Amino acid sequence: MLLDSIPKALAPLNLEKVDPGDYSKTGCHLEVAATPAQMPAVAEALLQEGCFLESLTAVDTSKAAFTLVYHFANFSELCRTVVHASLAKDTEAPTISHVYPGANWYEREVYDLFGIKFAGHPNLKRLLLPEDATIHPLRKEFPAEAEVKAEAPK
Amino acid sequence: MDIPEALSDFSFVLVYLLAAGLFAMGPIIIAYLIAPKSFGATRDAVYECGMPAIGSAWIQVAVIYYLFALLFLAFDVDVLFLFPVLLAYGKGYVWRDFVEITIFIGILSLVIVYAWCRGVFSWKRKQVHP
């Protein structure tokens, strides 16, 4: 059963929190809290368990920190683990694209929309916005940051 | 001074060339006169799916395209020889003309048979299996 083999696999990393979540309320079976530095190790452990990276995103939680949210699920067994890693602003998070190549684009998108840099990413460029864009739109202070008038591009 | 007999025939050729030239250039000239003009910065640029083309197309192309060009050339010249046959076809012995043309085209199509056997036409897929 994944529900107990994943905590066993994550135990040696002594993460902040690894406990079962309430599936009917949050849709996740396992909730894990980790620091961004431990993320490659967590990803490695979950890959050994046969889980795939469902989604990787960031939330601009407070003035001082982002929260990187990773979701992992499994093809053969229903067990979704969500990993929260809070990251202080203007610090770099390590990439997990060497473990999950699928994360390459997710990380580029998070960099594009939030401005979070991922150390060790093969080609960290903007994914959705034009290359010469200077804004990071999903940050909470975005509209004030750059006065964006929706007019034709000059 | 009268034009010698031999030379006057050439006037027909001249008229023929002039008519052919007009026939070809006519639509272009008419279109230039009556069609509206479109102007814009990138009007004459290469159309490549709405993006500026990257790099130039004049590069070292794979040699297999050269073989295709040769094959086309062989059959292009072959058609050239068929024109005179067209005029003389069926006047005298119909069967003789037919056999001669099939032999002529048969020998030329040996090129294709040879190319087919050497695998010029099969695009081998480099099978990539991780």
Add this chain to the structure above:
Amino acid sequence: MITSGIEEKTFVLNLGPQHPSTHGVLRVLLEMDGEYIASAEPVIGYGHRAHEHMAENRNYHQFLPNMGRVDYLHALAFNHGYCMAVEKLIGVTVPERAEFIRVITNELNRITSHLLWFGAYLMDLGAFTPFLYCFDDREHILDLLDRITGSRLTYCFYRFGGVPVDLDEDFIFGCRAFIKRLRSRWVDYHNLVTKNVIFIHRAKGVGIFSKEQCLLYGITGPSLRGSGIPYDIRKSEPYSAYPLFDFKIPTGANGDIFDRYLVRLEEMEQSCRIIEQALDKLPNGPIMAEKVPKRIKPAAGEVYQAVETARGEFGIYIVSQGDIKPYRIKLRVPSFANLSLMVESFKDNLVADVVAILGSIDVVIPEIDR
């Protein structure tokens, strides 16, 4: 062999934003030597419409129409995912008849999406007739769905807590007639395409996705089931009324284009079976939950809800901080992960195969760019 310093040069080609075979505004930078692809780099973002930024300054009701415009081919699945996620947040249970209506309309929409893929994909490979066949079938479904939802493509039909309009007799009769008609068309589709030699040569053994690649890139949907992994959210994480129906999950053997094609055709048949069973067992009762709060103000918390769309698993992750506006909504769209595998699977293929592989994973570009 005299090389005289001519080094092997590659030619960069834009399979650009305006191209009939990219199903939208996707641009693939192909670096080619001769007919073979040296490297391919998809460039996306030409269809980026800022759905997630819009979510943060709209309340929950206002964001519902956006869901139909993220993936407009299977809009009802996106409505379904969003409504179920919000219902989980505010703790509303949907009555059974509403669940059945949701499943019926959802499966009808899945069939329209697969039919459109079938027509558009074969037009990429050069066959124009299947496009006309499948659009003819598709119009029948659109008539049915137009009757009760009011729109043909970008549906906004589900509400939090149920469905606003009930099915009537004509719809049920029309649905049964449509399924009978569609089943008689399979023979044409198989004769027209599956037994077509050109299609077989272009599809068999091309664009093979291995199981490891699918795991590493997070591929879901028919593209994954073509490689033999029977992962379908309707079965592996049952939601709504799907546990009450029995249907098969078709999988392919070796994950090439031909298998993905067969999986989608078979899935249309399974959807017909689901609709029939749902119509037979349609319970009567209310179609809307009793007490649905007028102003949706969920408690602080987050929810992740996964739903099976025609292209794969659509997961919606809502973070709410007790405000009437969601704090953050992340749309996990299937084509985003499916397309990221393209960089690896295009290499060393012929240019013609690039178009075939790209079409076989059925991408919808505004869904990728969100």
Add this chain to the structure above:
Amino acid sequence: MEAKTGAPLIHLGLLEEALNLARANSLWPMTFGLACCAIEMMAAGAARFDLDRFGAGVFRPSPRQSDLMIVAGTISKKMAPAVVRLYEQMPAPKWVIAMGNCAISGGPFYYENQYAIVPGADLIIPVDVYVPGCPPRPEGLIEGILKLEEKITKRGRLRKFRDVAR
């Protein structure tokens, strides 16, 4: 946005009228689907709604061979230069139909801090006919094409139907 087509050198009234009649009844649209409206454009081109009845069913992929650009969908800022380039690469005489609310005014995606889209195709290219709807039904697109034919030939094709109805 001023139209980028110059007048012809020789301008004969009768000839122009004959040419316009021919141009109006054989519009070659360019396949240029940006988003959801593209699916309704395909449905308009398919069997039931059939654009071919009005001679407008020949969808050409390349702008060089088309004289009608149907902007079907949202123009994002990254796509705007490509739209302008495609418009300029079309030979004259050329027309533009802005199909759907996004192409007319940014539609459902236009709001205060929208950073990603160009609100309306007429900010970047001259538009001849606007077809509202999100997405407009195929009948709406067909009416738009009939309206364009009216604009080209300056003779009432659509009006004839409307007079009959009154």
